[in-house]
Amino acid sequence: MPETARPILRELVIHGPQSRTALAQSLGLSPGSLTRLTKPLVEAGLVVERDAVRESVNGRPSRPLEVVADDLHFAGITLTSDHVYGVLTNLRADVVARETSPLMNLAPETVIAQIGQVTEALAARGGQPVAIGLGMGGNAYTPAPVGENELLDSGLLGWEQVPVRRLVAERLGIPCVLQNDVTALAYCHQWFGEARGIRDFAIVAIGDGIGYALFIHGQAVRLTEAAIGNFGHQILTSDGPLCPAGHCGCAVSYLTKGSLLMTAAQGMRRFPTYPEVLRLADAGDPVCSRAVQQAAWALGIVIANVVNNTGVRTIILTGEAMDIAQVGRPDLERGIAARHPNPKDINITVDGHDFHQWARGAAVLAIRHHISDH
Numbered sequence: 492m493p494e495t496a497r498p499i500l501r502e503l504v505i506h507g508p509q510s511r512t513a514l515a516q517s518l519g520l521s522p523g524s525l526t527r528l529t530k531p532l533v534e535a536g537l538v539v540e541r542d543a544v545r546e547s548v549n550g551r552p553s554r555p556l557e558v559v560a561d562d563l564h565f566a567g568i569t570l571t572s573d574h575v576y577g578v579l580t581n582l583r584a585d586v587v588a589r590e591t592s593p594l595m596n597l598a599p600e601t602v603i604a605q606i607g608q609v610t611e612a613l614a615a616r617g618g619q620p621v622a623i624g625l626g627m628g629g630n631a632y633t634p635a636p637v638g639e640n641e642l643l644d645s646g647l648l649g650w651e652q653v654p655v656r657r658l659v660a661e662r663l664g665i666p667c668v669l670q671n672d673v674t675a676l677a678y679c680h681q682w683f684g685e686a687r688g689i690r691d692f693a694i695v696a697i698g699d700g701i702g703y704a705l706f707i708h709g710q711a712v713r714l715t716e717a718a719i720g721n722f723g724h725q726i727l728t729s730d731g732p733l734c735p736a737g738h739c740g741c742a743v744s745y746l747t748k749g750s751l752l753m754t755a756a757q758g759m760r761r762f763p764t765y766p767e768v769l770r771l772a773d774a775g776d777p778v779c780s781r782a783v784q785q786a787a788w789a790l791g792i793v794i795a796n797v798v799n800n801t802g803v804r805t806i807i808l809t810g811e812a813m814d815i816a817q818v819g820r821p822d823l824e825r826g827i828a829a830r831h832p833n834p835k836d837i838n839i840t841v842d843g844h845d846f847h848q849w850a851r852g853a854a855v856l857a858i859r860h861h862i863s864d865h
C-alpha cells in the first residue's frame with residue numbers, strides 16, 4: 492500500500508463508508524487525486540465500492556467507498572494482577588470474540604504462555620489475527636512510556652526488564668504492539684468511542700492505581716510512567732489520609748480501591764469488600780457514605796486540576812473503582828467547583844467498566860499499527 496493511500500484507509504476505518512466527494516473534502520484532495528490514491532486500495536481488496544446512492548448535495552448518484560473490515564482480525568490483550576482478558580476484533584474494532592483466563596502465576600514465561608493460549612483460543616473462534624496489541628501499566632518510577640523501551644518493568648506484575656513485546660511476537664508469529672493500557676483505551680475512544688472528533692481530551696482511570704492519558708490537537712501527549720505516577724501522587728490537601736508513598740492527602744490516598752477500603756475500614760472496624768462499601772454508601776450508611784463522598788470530592792479536584800492545567804474540556808472517567816463518580820456525583824461536582832469557576836464548561840463521561848473494553852483498546856493499538864498511523 493502506498494504511503495499516500497494510508498490517510499484514506501484511516502478515514503474509512505474511523506468514520507465508516509463515505510462518498511468520494513465527502514472523502515476528498517475531508518482529506519483536502521482533488522477528485523482526481525482521490526481516484527488515483529484509492530485505486531491500489533480497491534485492487535488490494537482493502538476497500539470496496541458500495542451500491543450507488545444519490546448524494547444529498549447535488550443529487551448525483553455516487554458509489555460510497557467502504558473498508559473491507561471483516562477480512563482482517565486483530566487481537567487485543569490486557570492484564571490485571573490475576574487475569575488475562577482478550578478480544579478479537581475486525582478492522583473497525585468490532586469485537587468478534589472475547590476470552591478470559593485466570594493467571595496461574597505472575598512469572599513472565601507463564602503470563603506470556605497464557606497470552607499465547609488466549610490469543611489462540613480467540614483465533615480458533617473468529618480467525619487468525621494479523622497483529623496483536625498489548626495494554627499494560629508500567630512501573631511508576633520508569634522515566635519512559637510503556638512500549639518505548641524494549642525491556643518492560645511492571646509494578647503490577649513485579650516484572651523487571653522483561654522483553655515482553657518480543658516474547659509475545661515470537662510466541663505468536665505476528666507483530667506485537669505494546670503501550671500503556673490507559674493510552675490504548677484513549678486511542679479506542681478517539682477512533683471509535685466517546686472522543687471521536689474531539690481533539691483535546693483526557694482520561695482518568697481509577698482502580699488499584701490511578702491512570703492518566705492526555706490528547707492535545709488529536710495527538711497523545713508523551714507521558715512517562717514516572718509522570719503518570721506523579722499525576723496520581725499530586726497533593727490535593729495537606730491534611731488528608733496517608734498513601735503508600737508517605738504523602739498526606741495525595742490523589743492516591745483518597746481514590747484508589749485500596750484507599751477507599753482503608754478509609755471505610757477505619758470507621759467500620761473491619762475490612763469490607765469494595766462492592767459492599769458502594770452498596771452501603773448507596774443505602775446511606777454513615778461510614779461508607781463518607782468514604783465515597785471523600786473519594787468523589789477528591790476526584791472532582793483532580794478533574795478540575797486537569798482542566799485548569801491543560802485546557803481540555805472533555806474528561807472520560809473509567810476504571811474498576813469509577814462507581815464512586817456515580818454514587819458520589821454531588822461530591823464530585825463540589826470538588827470541581829472548589830477549583831474551577833465554570834464547572835458546566837466541563838464535559839464528563841463515565842465509562843462503564845469492563846476489562847474486555849480495555850482489551851479492545853489494546854486491539855486498536857494493533858489496528859493503528861497495521862494501517863501505520865504512529
Ligand SMILES: [Zn+2]
Binds near residue numbers: 723724744
Ligand atoms: Zn501519594
